[in-house]
Amino acid sequence: MRLRAGQRLRRTPEFRAAREQGRRIDCGAFVLNWRLRDEESPAGPVRVGVVASKASVGGAVDRNRAKRRLRALFRRHQASLPAGSDFVLTARAALLGMEFSEIEQRFLHACRKLPVTPARA
RNA sequence: UUUCGGAGCCAGGUCUUCGCUCCGCGUUCUUUGCAGGUGCGGAUCAAACCGCACCGACUGGAGACGGAGAGGAAAGUCCGGACACCACAGGGCAGGAUUCCCCCUGAAAGAGGGGGCGCGGCGCUUCAAGGUGCCGCGACGGACAGUGUCACAGAAAAUCAAACCGCCCGGCGGGCAACCGCAGGGUAAGGGUGAAAAGGUGGGGUAAGAGCCCACCGCGCCGAAGGCAACGACGGCGGCACGAAAAACCCAAUCCGGUGCAAGACUAAAUAGGGGACUCGGCGGCCCGUCGGACAGUCCCGGGUUAGUCGCAUCCCGCGCGUGCGGCGCAAGCCGCGCAGUGCGGGGAGGGGCGUCGCGAGACGCGCCUAGAGAAAUGAAGGCCCGCCAUCCGCAAGGGUGGCAGACAAAAUCCGGCUUAUCGGCUCGGAAACUAG
């Protein structure tokens, strides 16, 4: 399933809202921020924004690869995430040296901490 | 064979499963209703904005299908162009860049190739200076156009140079003498200082010395075989008069208008009628000149929109296959028109490969390839082969097992160069060491 513009965070206020108002879960190789756009009636698509800064990850090659892996992670599990929520995934340097299955386990472990129960894993 | 440095090339390959971005839209299937308009309500001084209801053309979305998908440096942004706007850009000054020693290639370039000249290293030769062979390097115009600099040390540091210690001459005084002291004169060979001491080496000469004289070399001038040219084998003359540094200012020659795809063009939507400051404004920093205007314009504050298309990146033609529509036919099928994809063929643009020509940069022919995003497209895995290491079997070729590694780094308007980063491999020629014939 592709990621259209409606499924991505595109503007600075959207990123800031997710980071300042949402929950922050440290997963070691990356940081997950999660927020419901509407607390009362959660609906709409699940949106995601991926961040990989030059200071923490490295050059353009490493930044692109880190963002691709985080996007792949989101695509594989987006169906089981709570509707109407925004995610921000921020990469760290350790992300590139880690096996994908290890990253996946950490992501699922973090998702179980969310207050809203996922539809089905 | 090993090691070292140089030049050029490649940048792991292949298969399978699930995914990503772009293009295409015929066929098959599914789903939702987009853009827009009208009305009402909320917010606002008023708008954009937000919510609800109705109408909703062309169409839009998703899946499946077909095709394509990062580099030699895509990087740094150091040069040059294309392109766009400013007035398709004028004159002068200021400013900037380059070097021009010559020829050639190239659209141009702080680009490339060859030659000349200079410098350094090694070898040979020479008493030495120097000469010569090979290799490497060179931001390689001008210091009698001018201004300024050369610290410290040293006697003297830049112009008809300069006597500190020495050397030499005669005079006076002392001493038996060797010699010592004093004032005067000659002298740049020796010492010492320094980055640099005003031609070098050898010989003659002299009281001691000195281009004072001679030979060779260097330097300057004149001629000159040869060479497209820079240059110059070689010959003659002069007789030393010529310090370094222009990556100090500068001078000469040549070139340069500015801004850069966030350039810029268009579509849609939307309002405002505001407040303050300044004054003709634009055209490169200034002047000239020129263009436009004088109910004009610039800047700041405040407010709205911050959506989309183009620029943007292979194009065109013919035939076959495929497919849609229409007509004819009982049907198979045939005919006409349209369409993209694919296959074949042809042509044009760019790139790299091979071949020919050229010393070379390059030029010309034959098959191959040509991505285009927008918080920005390649991810998740597995198998085999290639590389390295360890170990085992084997005389060897080779085979088995285990582990590790494949660098540097990703287009962002495009192209030609430069510079920098880079694991490993291949090719070419060079030097040194060892072994064999």
Next chain:
RNA sequence: GUCCCCGUAGCUCAAAUGGAUCGAGCAGCCGUUUCCUAAACGGUAGAUCCCGGUUCAAUUCCGGGCGGGGGCA
């Protein structure tokens, strides 16, 4: 993407015409003073972002790299 600017001790600044020992304040360390600390006084260590070039000589001039900052719809 594109255009421009900067780089000196741990920090803030000097040295500016190229001249050798790169200077000052605060911070650091040692000592004097004090019962102890602070203040004061004396002493001390510490730097030209990196690599190359021009020059007798480079923080300075030139080239390349690295790092940091800013402007542009």
